[in-house]
Amino acid sequence: MTRPLSVAVAGLGTVGAGVLTVLRDNAELVAARAGRPIAVTAISARDRSRDRGVPLGGLRWYDDPVALAADPAVDVVVEVIGGSEGPARELVRAALEQRKPVATANKALMAVHGAELAALAERAGVPLAFEAAVAGGIPVIKALREGLAANRISRVAGILNGTCNYILTVMRERGREFAEVLADAQKLGYAEADPSFDVDGIDAAHKLAILAALAFGRPVAFEAVHVEGIRAISALDIGFAGEFGYRIKLLGIARQTEGGIEARVHPCMVPQASPLAGVDGVFNAVVAEGDFVGRVMLEGRGAGAGPTASAVVADLIDIARGRTTPVWGAASGALSDAPSVPMSEHFGAYYLRLMVVDRPGVIADVTAVLRDSGISLESMLQRGRAPGESVPVVLVTHETNEAAMRAALLRIAALDAVLEAPTLIRIEPA
């Protein structure tokens, strides 16, 4: 058999250790599929003494990850340090400059610096692979970039953050509030000590930016993604969602509209019968709609050592076999220049929940604002009677424009009888 492919792994957290484990446990099978053995020969991590559950003997150890790129015995660099800046970025740049293929699990890096890195990879003529950056072990990058490559994609949507999906699932199943469920998730290790990247939607936005670039064949544009997280979702709204036949999910959605590409991450009400509504817990799922293939859905585990390492090693097998694809699906010069559409131009239906004083005339005032803004109502629900006290009122609108909705919302929030900041959740067909 041919000489082994010599791999350097930068970062020995759960994913890095997972990559070593897969390559050790499935060595024979990986060699058969790759056409040659794949062997880790060099590593870099901060702490040399920590036990990571995998033997590290015989490997060249570098304190500086960037030095891995210069090791002449290294064929391929795996970057699983994370973060859009610092050593991760420097290492990937250095490796590509050395004409070494790279496999990374780093969504932040690809979302923020993906265009620059693609140019580097193109110049060097080497692959920059990142299957693990989106939806863990689900081969969604490969599906969009190769499997569905014959299609014009009109929409890609997904549950891209397992932490948020887990929290929303538990909130629904147990009728509990966000803060409590988050605290429990942190104890269980499903959420980070600083949960902001996950619960504020940033992680999902990184992934959506990558999916949108691939689906629509244009340069990655993280800054154009509209981002909202799930902190404002309450058990009350999850209950109302159920009554209206919806589930609340944090979705990333990118869509081809007449004006360009719309890309957004926010909580959505999705019909209970839609495929994404049934994806619960830590699972991820991505739906793509193509002009010839129709709707395709992929579902699986979006995080964790095993699934993520599975994707990294799949990239290494591709590299070993010489299977390469331009980073964003086509050469930089062949990418589309479709503009991004700002969120203010979004068109869709809305769920609006107010806490109002239960007294005559309040509903008339609220609906008058909507009427004056040209927004028509599909349904309205007022639950309970408590004269003079606070009661929830739910309004579901027909499709309307985001800017109009936002303006109406400001006027509604300013009404005397409206007691809290209103909750606005967009309704997504699926």
Added chain:
Amino acid sequence: MTRPLSVAVAGLGTVGAGVLTVLRDNAELVAARAGRPIAVTAISARDRSRDRGVPLGGLRWYDDPVALAADPAVDVVVEVIGGSEGPARELVRAALEQRKPVATANKALMAVHGAELAALAERAGVPLAFEAAVAGGIPVIKALREGLAANRISRVAGILNGTCNYILTVMRERGREFAEVLADAQKLGYAEADPSFDVDGIDAAHKLAILAALAFGRPVAFEAVHVEGIRAISALDIGFAGEFGYRIKLLGIARQTEGGIEARVHPCMVPQASPLAGVDGVFNAVVAEGDFVGRVMLEGRGAGAGPTASAVVADLIDIARGRTTPVWGAASGALSDAPSVPMSEHFGAYYLRLMVVDRPGVIADVTAVLRDSGISLESMLQRGRAPGESVPVVLVTHETNEAAMRAALLRIAALDAVLEAPTLIRIEPA
């Protein structure tokens, strides 16, 4: 831009015409993703006069499809004639012998002659691509062969025949019998005039043989697949399935067991909450379970001109980019020699429905047979009372061995009070 990839298409049925349509409608996008234009230059079909909805002017026309392989201006051959023997097989052989890459949608050919053709492709050093052979537009071949390549797969299961899934879905939704729904499906064009390939499970078995070879990295073995169709499924059983919390689906399942690889296509009772239970109508879905990735599911349209052509053109883009994979995921010499396990060694739970005379002692006789065969019952249901008349009795067993179950079934069928051939449906965890 580089010279176009010159493609010959053999067979201009719905799929062949679909390939021409995709390559025409999405020409620019396909060229960007393939790195060069992809142009059909030669075709072969029986009837020159039929209108196929796509312009055929300027294309070289061959009456004999096999002649396409010898056309020196043809770079790649697309085979969408169908059938495991005859011109399809001859053309693919001839093209590979001419060292021309082939893309085929032909599941029968790949299931029956896939080992021989893989050897030819390997000798010639050219790709033999067949994404369209399984699950239409869903990139399941690519997912198994590349995306999940780092994993040891323990089980692959799927809804692989849209016609059967459509019939079973309508039977359940409308409470109708197989023969009526089949007749309607034929009128609507969802079932062939001769429906045997679909409803007797042969089409699904071709696809399962392909999936099993890829999942377990061993030579394709169609003859080892146990095959049963859906003709014996009655509205009565579908109703009982619902009462027990199941849905009836025709599944193809391949599993690594202690003794080797088990591969089978038959109607299954699957729990209503399992992912495959929710896949209705003409949709297909495939679930794969890997040691690191966990469970991954892919779902979409498994047939039709658009989805199938989407897969064929994806293969052409791979070929244009030079992305190749050994036919069965690894070189012939590196494939596993895991034996096939006969159906008699299957181990699982069973649903058994009898029509018996409603008189004392019948249940005792039936359960005595099961007891004597070492088969234990999980539950039993007798519906209605009609002394001296025929009533249904349903028995659900705990896990047991197929051979024991079959032997018990013969003895039960021979009982005086058992009026019709019993219905046996295997219960599948999901």
